[in-house]
Amino acid sequence: AYINQLNIQRRQVLNDFLDLKGNIRVFCRIRPIRIGENFGRLRPVVASESSDVVLKIGDNKSKNYSFDKVFHPGSSQDEVFSEVEPVIKSVLDGYNACIFAYGQTGTGKTFSMEGTPDSPGVVPRAIEALFKQAVESNHTFLISFSMLEIYLGNLKDLLFTHPTKATDPLPPRLSIKTDQKGGIEIDNLVAIQVSDFNQALRLYRLGCRFRSTASTNSNATSSRSHCMIRISITCFDALERRRETNKIWLVDLGGSERVLKTKAWGRRLDEGKAINLSLSALGDVINALQRKRRHVPYRNSKLTQVLKDSLGEDSKTLMLVHISPKEEDLCETICSLNFATRVKSIHLGNEDSSE
Ligand code: ADP
Structure with missing residues (x-):
């Protein structure tokens, strides 16, 4: 009876996603022009309808890209989150989920994910929504929070107290393991049990302070690493028996620009190459999933290894692709x-989720 009830719940959530082709949704957000910023000769990037982006290439040519949703430069964080919220809900309904922000540096990935104190982004809103929905449900939930960064191809725990003196212990090495059911676990990753929204938010702010950020030609405060937040939710039934644990990854990816164009050198060049490699590994995984290949090359990067069980058919994945409105970009x-269009065409398709 319990399995039946779970299946009914799952079907309910799937109904919310009826407009969804496959399990990966793709939203596109166009960054607004900043005061004093130069547009270029023409307005090359326009949101035509709520799901279309039109690129004006040359004088008479234009190209249309369709997504599940397009946010124009004036769209608010509220508007974005109201479209993202069903993915958050799906975690309490028994799915793993992943929301990732993709795009060139300076296009608003961190603005969308982290936001500002006046205009919070997806991460703080998702944490708030999770706690609110958990309180409103009839179940008991145990929620834990982890945060890591992938920098130069290495995993770094953003919640581990990092050594400040020679005598402080070094953080233990994080290693990625696959459990018997194919789920991904990260050994030694700090997971802190949180009992309310504010506690989780404090951890998130703390983790953000430990990110490796650096200045590049593309953007003054660009991040050259992938920042990944994991929220795990264990559900208990009325008899306080542990039911199942699901998780959501909230990912602010490093800038997708081709490294040679950024005029980076030395350390910055290495950082850019590492980001390019892992994003291309993500592209390869997506390609293999799209073509329903038997071998999906998850092992080619830490990023795809960590996300392995959040990109499969039992997960809800949302990609927020960010673009610049400027001609020079x-x-x-x-x-x-093009990357986002490839992602959108994935049909992970079991009976329930394909068209
Ligand atoms: P990225 O993380 O992609 O490198 P940022 O999020 O740092 O880009 O955005 C670059 C700048 O543009 C920041 O100053 C940010 O506040 C601003 N910005 C980006 N998107 C928006 C938006 N939708 N509304 C207002 N400001 C934005």
Whole structure:
């Protein structure tokens, strides 16, 4: 009876996703022009309808890209989150989920995910929504919070107290393991049990302070690493028996621009190469899933290893692709839109989720 009830619940959530082709949804957000910023000769990037982006290439040419949703430069954080919220809900309904922000540096990934104190982004809102929905449900939930960074191809725990003196212990090495059911676990990753929204938010702010950020030619405060937040939720039934644990990854990916174009050198060049490699591994995984290949090359990067059980058919995945409205960024914009179009065409398709 319990399995039946779970299946009914799952079907309910799937109904919320009826407009969804496959299990990966793709939203596109166009960054607004900043005060004093130069547009270029023409307005190359336009949101035409709520699900279309039109690129004006040359004088008479234009190209249309369709997504599940397009946010124009004036869209608010509220508007974005109201479309993202069903994915958060699906975690309490028994799914693993993953929301990732993709795009060239400076296009608003961190603005969407982290936001500002006046205009919080997806991460703080998701944490708040999870706690609110958990309180409103009839079940008991145990929620834990972890945060890591992938920098130069290495995993770094953002919640571990990092050594400040020579005598302080070094953080233990994080290693990625697959359990018997194919679920991914990260050995030694700090997971802190949180009992309310504010506690989780404090941890998140603390973790953000430990991120490796650096200045590049593309953007003054660009991040050259992937920042990943994991929220795990264990559900207990009325008899306080542990039912199942699901998780959501909230990921602010490093900038997708091709490293040679950024005029980076030395350490910055290494950082850019590492980001490019892992994003191309993500592209390869997506390609293999799309073509329903038997071998999906998850092992080619830490990023795809960590996300392995959040990109499969039992998970809900949402990609927020960010683009610049400026003419000078057109090449990177086309690359991002092509990548996003490939992601959108994935049909992980079991009976319930395909068209
Ligand atoms: P990224 O993380 O992709 O490198 P950021 O999130 O740091 O980019 O955005 C670059 C700048 O543009 C920041 O100053 C940010 O506040 C601003 N910005 C980006 N998107 C928006 C938006 N939708 N509304 C207002 N400001 C934005």
